Amino acid sequence: MKNSFGVITICSLALLVTGCASKPLEPRNITTINEPHALEWVEVDYAPADNASLAMTKMQKLGVDFAINDALNAEDTYTYYSRGSRAGSALISAAGMGLMSGIADLSITGRANERTSEYGPHAGFYVDKSEYEGLTAEEQFQVAINHIGLAMFDAASKELDDAEFIGVYNSALTEHTAMLAFDSAHCSNERREQFGYRTTLIRGFAIQERDDDFDVQCFIPFKVTGLEVAGEQILRAEFLEGEYALAPILRNLGNAFVVMPYQYRAGSRRVTVQNTVPYVAWEGKANLFTRDSATINIL
Numbered sequence: 001m002k003n004s005f006g007v008i009t010i011c012s013l014a015l016l017v018t019g020c021a022s023k024p025l026e027p028r029n030i031t032t033i034n035e036p037h038a039l040e041w042v043e044v045d046y047a048p049a050d051n052a053s054l055a056m057t058k059m060q061k062l063g064v065d066f067a068i069n070d071a072l073n074a075e076d077t078y079t080y081y082s083r084g085s086r087a088g089s090a091l092i093s094a095a096g097m098g099l100m101s102g103i104a105d106l107s108i109t110g111r112a113n114e115r116t117s118e119y120g121p122h123a124g125f126y127v128d129k130s131e132y133e134g135l136t137a138e139e140q141f142q143v144a145i146n147h148i149g150l151a152m153f154d155a156a157s158k159e160l161d162d163a164e165f166i167g168v169y170n171s172a173l174t175e176h177t178a179m180l181a182f183d184s185a186h187c188s189n190e191r192r193e194q195f196g197y198r199t200t201l202i203r204g205f206a207i208q209e210r211d212d213d214f215d216v217q218c219f220i221p222f223k224v225t226g227l228e229v230a231g232e233q234i235l236r237a238e239f240l241e242g243e244y245a246l247a248p249i250l251r252n253l254g255n256a257f258v259v260m261p262y263q264y265r266a267g268s269r270r271v272t273v274q275n276t277v278p279y280v281a282w283e284g285k286a287n288l289f290t291r292d293s294a295t296i297n298i299l
Contacts, residue, residue: 038137041226055280145178155252187217250281
């Protein structure tokens with residue numbers, strides 16, 4: 001079922017490693033990680049309800065509680081997740097970000113719902129674990145981050161003609177974390193500033209492979225875990241930043257899905273990201289948490 005409803009995303013976040021404070025981070029103020037990251041595999045207890053939505057079944061495969069419930073249909077889910085007041089958040093226009101088709105904002109009125117997920121956007125990348133057999137956990141991590149980073153860049157470049165790959169790097173600041181870096185006018189200063197990003201500078205001490213500071217327009221750090229889920233193997237990637245760069249990736253990602261919560265604290269934890277409703281990006285559509293598995297376009 002397809003519905004012509006719109007989803008607007010509200011405000012965003014501060015940059016993790018470049019610093020949005022008045023003074024940038026310096027190496028002497030932090031502890032860096034110089035050892036190789038290792039991929040951890042965990043088993044997910046996966047038992048979806050018989051009448052669960054497609055979005056719900058995808059979300060539950062990640063083993064993360066996003067504080068999301070299924071509704072009967074799209075109208076009910078908009079009513080449930082809508083809020084009468086949005087004080088303290090800066091609206092990002094539907095044309096600039098989010099999901100919409102026809103109606104700009106169906107959820108300005110309705111019953112208030114304050115549920116906020118503890119977690120931000122997560123992706124699930126289906127993989128064949130046999131490709132990881134015989135490798136050390138450290139080698140597996142490198143295979144995993146290259147799989148995720150290159151899949152995201154390939155998705156973005158399908159519609160961003162000017163996309164230029166820079167690299168997939170290991171974080172020197174956060175365990176089990178890597179980052180995709182690429183340039184594109186899509187990540188313009190104006191767009192980045194809407195989401196709370198004030199600089200394109202990446203500090204060299206934040207990257208294991210580099211010691212030089214460098215500029216990059218599109219930067220997406222992600223934390224990686226390997227999942228065993230009912231006979232399937234999935235790489236779970238938790239996006240720590242970079243929402244401004246996600247839209248073309250969500251529209252074109254191949255054998256992977258992305259859970260976008262209703263609202264969550266992100267980046268420096270000072271900023272709130274809010275969608276009109278939660279959804280799962282899968283096969284180029286926004287799949288809603290409705291029993292009829294309704295979808296809308298990702299614009």
